[in-house]
Amino acid sequence: MFDSLIESLQEWLLNALLGFVKWNLDLTHSLFQSSVDSVRENVSETPIDFSPMIVENLQIISDTAIMPVAGLILTYIFCYEIYELVVEKNKGNDFETGQLLFLIIKTAAAILLITNAFDITLAFFDLGKWITDKVPATTLVIPDSVTTNLVDSVDNIGAALGMSVLAIIVLLITFLMAGIIYLVAWSRIIVILLYVSVAPIPFATMMNREWIGSIGQNYIKQLIALMLQGFFMIVCLVIYAGLLDKTTTLITQQNQPVFGLLLLLVSMGILTITLTRTHSLAKSVVGVV
Numbered sequence: 001m002f003d004s005l006i007e008s009l010q011e012w013l014l015n016a017l018l019g020f021v022k023w024n025l026d027l028t029h030s031l032f033q034s035s036v037d038s039v040r041e042n043v044s045e046t047p048i049d050f051s052p053m054i055v056e057n058l059q060i061i062s063d064t065a066i067m068p069v070a071g072l073i074l075t076y077i078f079c080y081e082i083y084e085l086v087v088e089k090n091k092g093n094d095f096e097t098g099q100l101l102f103l104i105i106k107t108a109a110a111i112l113l114i115t116n117a118f119d120i121t122l123a124f125f126d127l128g129k130w131i132t133d134k135v136p137a138t139t140l141v142i143p144d145s146v147t148t149n150l151v152d153s154v155d156n157i158g159a160a161l162g163m164s165v166l167a168i169i170v171l172l173i174t175f176l177m178a179g180i181i182y183l184v185a186w187s188r189i190i191v192i193l194l195y196v197s198v199a200p201i202p203f204a205t206m207m208n209r210e211w212i213g214s215i216g217q218n219y220i221k222q223l224i225a226l227m228l229q230g231f232f233m234i235v236c237l238v239i240y241a242g243l244l245d246k247t248t249t250l251i252t253q254q255n256q257p258v259f260g261l262l263l264l265l266v267s268m269g270i271l272t273i274t275l276t277r278t279h280s281l282a283k284s285v286v287g288v289v
Helices: 002-043 052-086 097-115 117-133 146-152 157-197 200-207 213-254 257-276 278-286
Strands: none
Touching: 002 146, 002 157, 002 213, 002 257, 052 097, 052 117, 052 157, 052 200, 097 117, 097 200, 117 157, 117 200, 117 213, 146 257, 157 213, 157 257, 200 213, 213 257, 213 278, 257 278
16 A cells, blocks of 8 residues: 555656646757747848838938938939049040940949839849748748657656756746747848838948949849849748757657757757858858958
């Protein structure tokens, strides 16, 4: 009878610890999954999808504050081009009407670009949305069997007690990683909005290639990098889903709960680190210094 009582107590304690471990792991999975879902939704949003009101206000600011500056820059560049054309071409003796006509056409094209710079910039992220939407949803399915496999692999009170402590540590680390993921996702859209707001100025510099044209070129490269960053973030989620699937297989094979918890933590850490580096990777692809 005494042995039966001890066994019942041990079984109750084991179930209580396993319940605590499962609750912690479920909370960990839910918290991290929420941040992953936020990334998935965020990268598929254009600035207009994110907040039409913000985009409308930024367009007003761009038209009233940035557009006049872009006009001044374009005027200065036009005068600079005229100076080069008339003065430096053998002090006016080698002047060609065709070159002046080409300069006028180029200036007209630049004016057209500047007046539509805001919409053109937004179009980059419409293209980015189209790219990310083409990623099959089936590749982003996150397996939810990791928690069950981890709990099932615990078969004694000592392991359950150790897993309880480790699960708390993992939960605290997950809070930090989830915060970083939210930071990456939201900071990207804020950077995009900042770039969109000043669009006319970089577009105004594209008229001159030798002098300040590199400003406009770098701006376009940065836009492409921000667009590609969204795609790379989706790819990171696809890889994370594969890592979790691999983790589930290894937990089943090894039957070591601590090892499984370590693999789970490593998988989440890899995703967090790679997400923070997606912008740098995108910039390196398009050649931005």
